[in-house]
Amino acid sequence: MAINWFKYSSPPSFYSLAGKMIPLFSITSIVLFALGLYIGFFVAPTDFQQSEAYRIIFIHVPAAWMSMFLYLIMAGWAAIGLAFNTRLSSMIATAIAPTGAMFTFLALWTGAFWGKPMWGTWWVWDARLTSELILLFLYIGFMALQAAIDDPRRADKAGAVIALVGVVNIPIIYFSVKWWNTLHQGATVSLTQSPKMATTMLTGMLIMSLACWMYSIAVILMRTRTIILERERNTMWVSDLQGAA
């Protein structure tokens, strides 16, 4: 049976579809979070080098992954919105930005918490940390630009341009920072030299990242629904919705 996907690209049908999908993703994410945290805190063995402090990676690593994936996805939706003039794609891009920024901040924060017992300092100008910080700046720039523009269509398009410029620049920035880092640091502390990971740790981490995915999808759908309502508040279907409620 063929599904007409284009049907869901119109805001009203997307609105109702998203409404049905949110509980699904929310529940999955809660279950996965519970499972992942259980494995992380009670099942995974204590690391003989890093003792208990390493357990923060069960949040840190998925958050760092999410922060990068979400930026790419955001730029992708924004690009579709710019190229094909589809309102919904731009709304999704706008909805992704705060979640992405949240994960970036979380990755930085948990990184600092991990760094204090491990490296003896909250912050190291490590290539990854620095790039993550710049990623946070890019998210903030995107959101600030969209917030400063009153006309939603202009905000969508301008946001798309800056998101795409950011995507082109991310590899260049990452490469520059990495190179800069190796030039400056004598004894580099590297995240990549961590000891071989036990299977349970890996399982826990994968479950946690899956949980983060589910959480992100649920939250982004919710936010997209809010944006749809805000933008279409004067249309027939929204007043019908209000009448029904």
Place this chain on the structure above:
Amino acid sequence: MLKVTNLECVRGENSLFKDINFILEAGELLQVNGPNGSGKTSLLRILCGLAKPAYGEIQWRGNFIHSLDEEYHSVITYLGHLNGVKDNLTAIENLCISCALAGNEIDEKKAYGALQYMGLGGREALPVKVLSQGQRRRVTLARLLVCSTVLWILDEPLVALDNAAVDLVQRLLEQHLEEGGMVVMTTHQEINVTAVLTKRLQLV
């Protein structure tokens, strides 16, 4: 020939106008009337391709203007309600540069002639910031004398002009229409131009 079908413009959440249809042939003048805020400027900006309509299409000699793009720009001259002149440049520099930007490089002699015709003789070398509003408008309008475009899109060209200058502009329009040009303009004043056909479009 300029053909407009089912044009709709949306500003914010309100529809400014919709179902605008007209055809403009060589030698015809279209006068757009309407109260403030009825979308006259928006319509003109859409016609020259600066803004995109919410709905509807504009064709120039059978081709959609967004597919013609820069080719379309070479047949139109748009004068908006902003003068597009630089305060710190002289009248003559302004005219030469704005023509060059429109892809129409002119020599100084021609530019002097145009400014003279517009009644700015002797003021060509003054920076525009010392000129009056009406005189600045004349500097802008001098472009019409030296351009070789077919379709003129003029937003309130007569604002700030005195009677003599209004007359000048009217003669200019007549001449352009006689030569087979087309004009789309908005104005609050009554104009007196003999054209092959004067069409009126009322926006509400």
Place this chain on the structure above:
Amino acid sequence: MFLWVIRRDLLLAMRQRADVLTTLFFFVIVVSLFPLGVGPEINMLRAMAPGVVWVAALLASMLSLERMFFSDYLDGTLEQMLLSPEPLSLLVLGKALAHWLVTGVPLALIAPILGVQFDLSIDALLVLTASLLLGTPILSLIGAIGAALTLGLRGGGVLVSLLVLPLYIPVLIFGAGAVEASSVGLGASAHLSLLGAFLLLSLVFAPWAAAVALRISLE
């Protein structure tokens, strides 16, 4: 046409020399503030100099970005440029080039004098100038995108810095890196060629992106 844009912007800059000089003095003052902030210890100053000069150049170039499109936007000239039969990206390239000629080039030329305050060697001073000459056009080109996007927005000046400064980071790293490398005797050619590569990249992509941004902002 392209030349007309440059000629016009330079003419305008000549008529408003104060604007150009303000940017230049901003650069000089910022650089001179650093020794006052961190103390006159000459070895430390020498180590800091490339970074300080480059960060100041970044800020000075960024502060003058608003000039690139804003006055043309206000008086309607930008509308006329959008309706030009020439490609808009070519026009943007012209404007970015003019911006570089009135901000980047003077910064690069005055930088050696400031470098002397930080006791840089002659070689390092030459590399500093070369890196600024190669790097500042990139700043103007990337900055054009930011300036075009924030055209006519409230708080546009601050917003531009949020958008543009993160994108300036590679230029900062390799620009300052070039001077550092030459002062420790490693040779700056690798850094300078990377800057050159960035310049080529931004010459190709930035005018086009800024042209798209201008159309969005003027719609």
